[in-house]
Amino acid sequence: MTMGNTFRGLLATGHLPSVAKQEVIDLVRTEAPESLPPGGTDGQVLTRTGEDGLAWTTVQQNVITTWSKDQQATAQGFWIEVSAGEPASPTYTTADGTTVPVIWQKPLDVVVPVVPETPQWDAWNTTVLVPSLVGVEYRITAVTKDGATTPRDIVITPDAPFPLGVLGVPVPFDIDVQAFATLGYTLPAAFAWRHTYPDPTAVVVFTSDTFDRADGPLVGSATDAALGGTPILWDGINSTSHFTVSGSALRITAGTAWGAVKFDTGAENMSVSFDLHIPTGMTTVNDIMTISLGSHPHGIHGWVWRFNTNAGGKILVHGAGHSINTSQVMHVGPLEQGRYTLKRAGSTAILDTPDGLHHEVSIPAIAPDVDGTWFGIRQSNLTTSAPNLDYAIDNLVVSTIGA
Numbered sequence: 001m002t003m004g005n006t007f008r009g010l011l012a013t014g015h016l017p018s019v020a021k022q023e024v025i026d027l028v029r030t031e032a033p034e035s036l037p038p039g040g041t042d043g044q045v046l047t048r049t050g051e052d053g054l055a056w057t058t059v060q061q062n063v064i065t066t067w068s069k070d071q072q073a074t075a076q077g078f079w080i081e082v083s084a085g086e087p088a089s090p091t092y093t094t095a096d097g098t099t100v101p102v103i104w105q106k107p108l109d110v111v112v113p114v115v116p117e118t119p120q121w122d123a124w125n126t127t128v129l130v131p132s133l134v135g136v137e138y139r140i141t142a143v144t145k146d147g148a149t150t151p152r153d154i155v156i157t158p159d160a161p162f163p164l165g166v167l168g169v170p171v172p173f174d175i176d177v178q179a180f181a182t183l184g185y186t187l188p189a190a191f192a193w194r195h196t197y198p199d200p201t202a203v204v205v206f207t208s209d210t211f212d213r214a215d216g217p218l219v220g221s222a223t224d225a226a227l228g229g230t231p232i233l234w235d236g237i238n239s240t241s242h243f244t245v246s247g248s249a250l251r252i253t254a255g256t257a258w259g260a261v262k263f264d265t266g267a268e269n270m271s272v273s274f275d276l277h278i279p280t281g282m283t284t285v286n287d288i289m290t291i292s293l294g295s296h297p298h299g300i301h302g303w304v305w306r307f308n309t310n311a312g313g314k315i316l317v318h319g320a321g322h323s324i325n326t327s328q329v330m331h332v333g334p335l336e337q338g339r340y341t342l343k344r345a346g347s348t349a350i351l352d353t354p355d356g357l358h359h360e361v362s363i364p365a366i367a368p369d370v371d372g373t374w375f376g377i378r379q380s381n382l383t384t385s386a387p388n389l390d391y392a393i394d395n396l397v398v399s400t401i402g403a
Contacts (some may be wrong), residue, residue, distance in 0.1 A: 022360055070094035080105055107184055116179035116191045119156075119261060123269060123402065124200050126171060127161035135185030141192075142176040145169050164197065171199045172402060198402015200345050205229040206265050208397045211245050218243040218250060218261055227397050232263045242379045249277065249392040252289060252379050262376035267400035268294045271343045272375065276354075277392040278309075278335050288391060289334075289379055293318060293344040296372035297329055303344040303363075307353065309335055317349045319363035320372070330359040340370025345401050 040056040047057045063065040073079040079092040082105045093099045116136050120129040130138040140154040156162045156177070164175065179191040205228030212224060214396060219236035223229075232342055236243070239259035243249050270293050278288075288307050295302025306316040316327040330351045338354025351359040375398050 004019070013100065042126045070096070070098075073100045074098050078103055082107060093375070115188065119177055119193060119195075120362070121197070121346050122161060122348055123197055124343075124348035124350070124360075125161065125268065125346075126164045126178065126197055126200075128156060128164060128195075128242055129161050130156050130158050130177075132158035135182050137180045137182050138177055139180060140167070140175055141178045143167055143169055144174040144176075171197050172202075173197055195298070198345075200269075200401060202273055202402050203399045205397060205399045206267075206270070207232040207263075208395075209250070210248065210395055211250050212248045213245060214243065216248045217241070218245055221245065223263075223396075229398070234261055234263045239379075243377075247392075249394040250377075250396070251390060251392045252377075253390045258379060260376050260378040262292075262374050263297070264374050264397060265310065265400055266373050267402075268373055269340065269345045269401035270294065270375065271399040271401055272397070273339060273341045274396045275339050275394040276307075276335065277337060277394065279391065289377060291342060292374070292376040292378065293342060293372045294372055295376050302372050302374065302376070303349060303350075305330075305342050307335055315351060315353075317351070317361065319347070319349070328361050328363070330361060339395075343401065 029351070036052050037056060044056045044058050047055060049055045069079070071181065073092055073094055078101050080103045081087045084107060087102050087104050087222045090102055091099050092102050114133055116133060116138070117131050119138065122129070128140075131176075136154040138158070140152050140156060143150050143152055152167070154166065167173075174194055174196050177193050177195070179187065181187045207223045207229035208225055208227035209223035210226045212226065213221070217240070218234050219240045220234065222231040222233050227229045237260045239257040240261060242253045242259050243261045244253070272291065272293060288309055289306070292302040293305075295304075302320050304318055304324075304327075306318075306324075308314050308316065313332070314329055315331040315335070316329050318324060318327040328349075331348070331353055333355075336354045341350075341352040343350035347362050349361050349363055353359075377393070
């Protein structure tokens with residue numbers, strides 16, 4: 001029995017003989033199409049259409065399209081608007097007229113990693129200084145003049161003294177400053193300050209003392225007010241026996257135990273002038289004396305000017321609450337005979353020396369406020385083996401600034 005399309009008569013090698021090969025070729029030619037369909041472009045392929053048809057077709061590629069705001073709003077049935085302020089409209093309408101509600105979502109808050117620092121107030125130059133902190137903005141929120149408060153909204157430029165002349169209000173006045181969190185931040189608490197700016201030109205003599213009276217202990221006596229002001233009783237702390245009235249001057253004698261004399265002026269900002277008499281060749285490794293303005297009742301701290309005869313002489317100052325190690329040098333050179341003036345106004349310390357030199361330094365404030373209203377003179381630990389360490393102060397004038 002024979003079967004259709006079965007080739008017979010294979011060679012011993014297993015290959016078709018030449019006659020069989022020709023039969024295969026004829027079969028292929030009979031089944032193949034006579035011609036390809038017209039057309040065809042790059043990327044197209046031939047596909048079968050039905051039992052006998054062929055056609056050129058394009059293979060669909062993966063196409064990435066942009067998902068628009070309209071598509072998102074339509075797909076979810078609403079639109080989420082993330083903004084610090086309330087959306088302008090409660091609905092959103094797509095280009096094809098579909099209207100969906102708007103859901104308002106505020107940005108997430110981030111806690112500011114630092115607490116706002118206290119501004120630095122400079123009453124002498126009528127400026128305020130604030131630091132540049134990420135997430136924090138300082139603003140002047142109000143100005144009070146003669147009891148009347150006016151709201152303000154002035155951003156303070158950081159890292160440089162901000163002149164308060166922009167307020168258009170003459171001193172004295174009070175300002176309110178508040179720290180605000182910028183967009184995306186929040187503060188752990190409210191931070192606001194009120195500060196009084198006195199008139200630095202309003203200097204009033206509080207008391208004065210020429211010490212032109214009988215010799216004796218200073219503590220317990222009263223200032224004579226011969227150069228202005230009213231008489232004030234001298235107070236003291238610790239070893240006050242080194243402060244005596246002698247030869248119409250305040251004589252401060254050597255000793256190993258420190259002491260201080262003082263009185264309350266009622267004002268943080270003050271000016272002090274005096275004549276200093278120092279023996280020739282006076283030298284010691286310690287401060288010969290310190291003068292405090294705006295101290296607390298102990299009378300030995302506050303804003304401290306240190307008079308030092310070591311290493312050629314110098315005068316240093318440090319602010320209330322600051323360590324003695326942070327003292328700033330205001331004057332270098334031998335301590336001269338003559339008249340000195342010390343002033344404290346806000347964060348500014350001022351020194352005028354007998355040689356006519358004028359010195360000013362700005363000292364950052366320390367929180368909490370540690371200022372006081374006392375004036376004090378402290379005698380430092382001086383050796384008793386050098387009698388020439390005695391010195392004298394005369395014609396003392398203590399004034400308040402901005403009162």
